[in-house]
Amino acid sequence: MILLDNLTKTFGPRTILSGVSxxxxxxxxxxxxxxxxxxxxxxxxxxxxxxxxxxxxxxxDDEVVxxxxxxxxxxxxxxxxxxxxxxALFDSLTVAENIRLGLVKRGYDAGVxxxxxxxxxxxxxxSGTEDKLPAELSGGMRKRVGIARAIALKPRYxxxxxxxxxxxxxxATVMDRLIIRTRDLGVTGLVVTHDMRSAFSVGDRVAMxxxxxxxxxxxVDEIQASDDPVVRQFIEGRPGPELVEPVxxxxxx
Amino acid sequence: xxxxxxxxxxxxxxxxxxVGRRSLEAGRALADIGTWLPLLMGQMVRLxxxxxxxxxxxxxxxxxxLSLLSSxxxxxxxxxxxxxALVGKTIMMELGPVLTxxxxxxxxxASIAAELGTxxxxxxxxALETLAYDRYAYLVVPRVLAATLMFPVVTAFAxxxxxxxxxxxxxxxxxxxxxxxxxxxxxxxxxxxxxxxxVKSASFGGAVALMGCLRGLSAQGGAEGVGQATTRAVVLGxxxxxxxxxxxALVLL
Numbered sequence: 001m002i003l004l005d006n007l008t009k010t011f012g013p014r015t016i017l018s019g020v021s022x023x024x025x026x027x028x029x030x031x032x033x034x035x036x037x038x039x040x041x042x043x044x045x046x047x048x049x050x051x052x053x054x055x056x057x058x059x060x061d062d063e064v065v066x067x068x069x070x071x072x073x074x075x076x077x078x079x080x081x082x083x084x085x086x087x088a089l090f091d092s093l094t095v096a097e098n099i100r101l102g103l104v105k106r107g108y109d110a111g112v113x114x115x116x117x118x119x120x121x122x123x124x125x126x127s128g129t130e131d132k133l134p135a136e137l138s139g140g141m142r143k144r145v146g147i148a149r150a151i152a153l154k155p156r157y158x159x160x161x162x163x164x165x166x167x168x169x170x171x172a173t174v175m176d177r178l179i180i181r182t183r184d185l186g187v188t189g190l191v192v193t194h195d196m197r198s199a200f201s202v203g204d205r206v207a208m209x210x211x212x213x214x215x216x217x218x219x220v221d222e223i224q225a226s227d228d229p230v231v232r233q234f235i236e237g238r239p240g241p242e243l244v245e246p247v248x249x250x251x252x253x
Numbered sequence: 254x255x256x257x258x259x260x261x262x263x264x265x266x267x268x269x270x271x272v273g274r275r276s277l278e279a280g281r282a283l284a285d286i287g288t289w290l291p292l293l294m295g296q297m298v299r300l301x302x303x304x305x306x307x308x309x310x311x312x313x314x315x316x317x318x319l320s321l322l323s324s325x326x327x328x329x330x331x332x333x334x335x336x337x338a339l340v341g342k343t344i345m346m347e348l349g350p351v352l353t354x355x356x357x358x359x360x361x362x363a364s365i366a367a368e369l370g371t372x373x374x375x376x377x378x379x380a381l382e383t384l385a386y387d388r389y390a391y392l393v394v395p396r397v398l399a400a401t402l403m404f405p406v407v408t409a410f411a412x413x414x415x416x417x418x419x420x421x422x423x424x425x426x427x428x429x430x431x432x433x434x435x436x437x438x439x440x441x442x443x444x445x446x447x448x449x450x451x452v453k454s455a456s457f458g459g460a461v462a463l464m465g466c467l468r469g470l471s472a473q474g475g476a477e478g479v480g481q482a483t484t485r486a487v488v489l490g491x492x493x494x495x496x497x498x499x500x501x502a503l504v505l506l
Binding site: 045048050070074075077078080081082084085086088089090091101102105106149153 | 288372375376377379380381382383384385386387
């Protein structure tokens with residue numbers, strides 16, 4: 001289980017997170033929604049230890065991420081897949097080499113690596129693209145390779161950073177199905193998005209991040225029926241003073 | 254945009270501390286041999302072998318000019334066979350290593366900073382970390398080692414070609430025979446002349462690659478940030494060469 005405990009994070013004068021607490025139960029997809037700049041991606045990076053919190057703790061499987069030694073952190077990252085917003089594929093490597101990289105680090109032999117590459121590409125319906133470079137792929141295909149790279153490692157958790165941003169509706173639906181299929185394979189998912197259609201489609205639980213803290217968390221039905229005006233405004237996509245540039249208004253110093 | 258990128262750029266003092274901290278991390282990454290060793294040969298080809306043409310181009314013209322210049326200075330005052338001595342000593346001990354280093358600071362330093370900077374701003378470096386790789390072991394160590402090992406090799410070729418071009422110039426354009434040129438070259442030659450230049454160039458290679466890596470990994474703010482990181486890497490690489498040049502002269506001469 002992933003547990004966020006009163007996380008705070010500032011970048012210079014900007015307060016991004018000011019006390020985020022959230023439980024990500026095993027075997028479910030938890031979705032964090034919130035406006036652009038609300039700190040959703042920062043939250044994911046805190047979970048894998050790419051950045052350190054100013055306060056609070058992140059616990060993954062009862063381990064405090066930021067107390068881990070370098071080797072322990074590497075081992076923890078072996079249990080967490082990360083799908084980046086723009087895929088973050090290594091552009092000098094082919095699709096197969098991108099997937100292979102993480103498998104090599106874990107010491108699998110060549111046969112297992114080949115199998116895993118084939119399996120993971122089959123899951124994302126990209127068999128046959130092994131020798132292509134990322135530049136030869138569409139944005140949606142790159143994101144699917146990003147998922148293949150993550151699932152090839154058979155992680156316990158996958159963190160998805162804006163998985164449907166910039167995709168056409170059909171490709172976005174394909175991505176949503178992949179995220180659900182991955183959960184059905186037993187992987188716990190944490191998705192951050194501001195795409196409400198996607199959030200309600202893939203999420204078992206939805207949490208809204210607003211002004212540096214979790215405003216409301218609940219099942220999809222509970223969030224859709226929320227009477228919180230901020231939550232309602234966001235999920236209905238109504239512009240208004242409450243949601244306009246919340247980060248700028250929270251700036252200090 | 255301009256302001257935001259500039260305001261995040263570290264100060265020179267901050268950069269010195271940054272270099273120290275990152276150098277320590279790179280040192281620790283040296284122990285991760287399984288990660289950097291397979292990448293070393295590719296970097297040696299890329300940073301070393303591919304740099305030979307530009308180094309030789311510079312060496313040819315340096316040899317020509319040095320031969321003509323020394324003839325101009327010595328005519329009527331010093332026996333002309335000293336042209337061989339001056340060309341040999343100067344190219345082996347100073348111009349070969351420094352001019353090759355400067356040229357490679359542009360080529361290698363800029364190439365490394367641009368590549369790593371692009372990886373940084375497109376989250377490829379973060380992706381590497383989430384795959385449980387140490388960014389210093391994967392990106393920095395093979396480049397710094399490759400440059401440290403290959404700069405002396407490229408410099409050795411440049412020295413040979415520079416002396417040869419000075420020799421050919423002397424026997425074709427000056428009133429000097431091959432025997433006289435070689436007499437001057439041999440009369441003042443010491444083995445130290447050669448290894449002094451090669452030791453210097455090894456340190457230049459390490460410094461240029463380290464600056465390129467550190468500036469690249471510090472890049473922020475998209476294309477503009479990568480451009481700034483690249484420019485700084487080249488400037489710092491050239492500055493490091495001049496400082497190291499003086500250092501070795503003080504220590505070894």
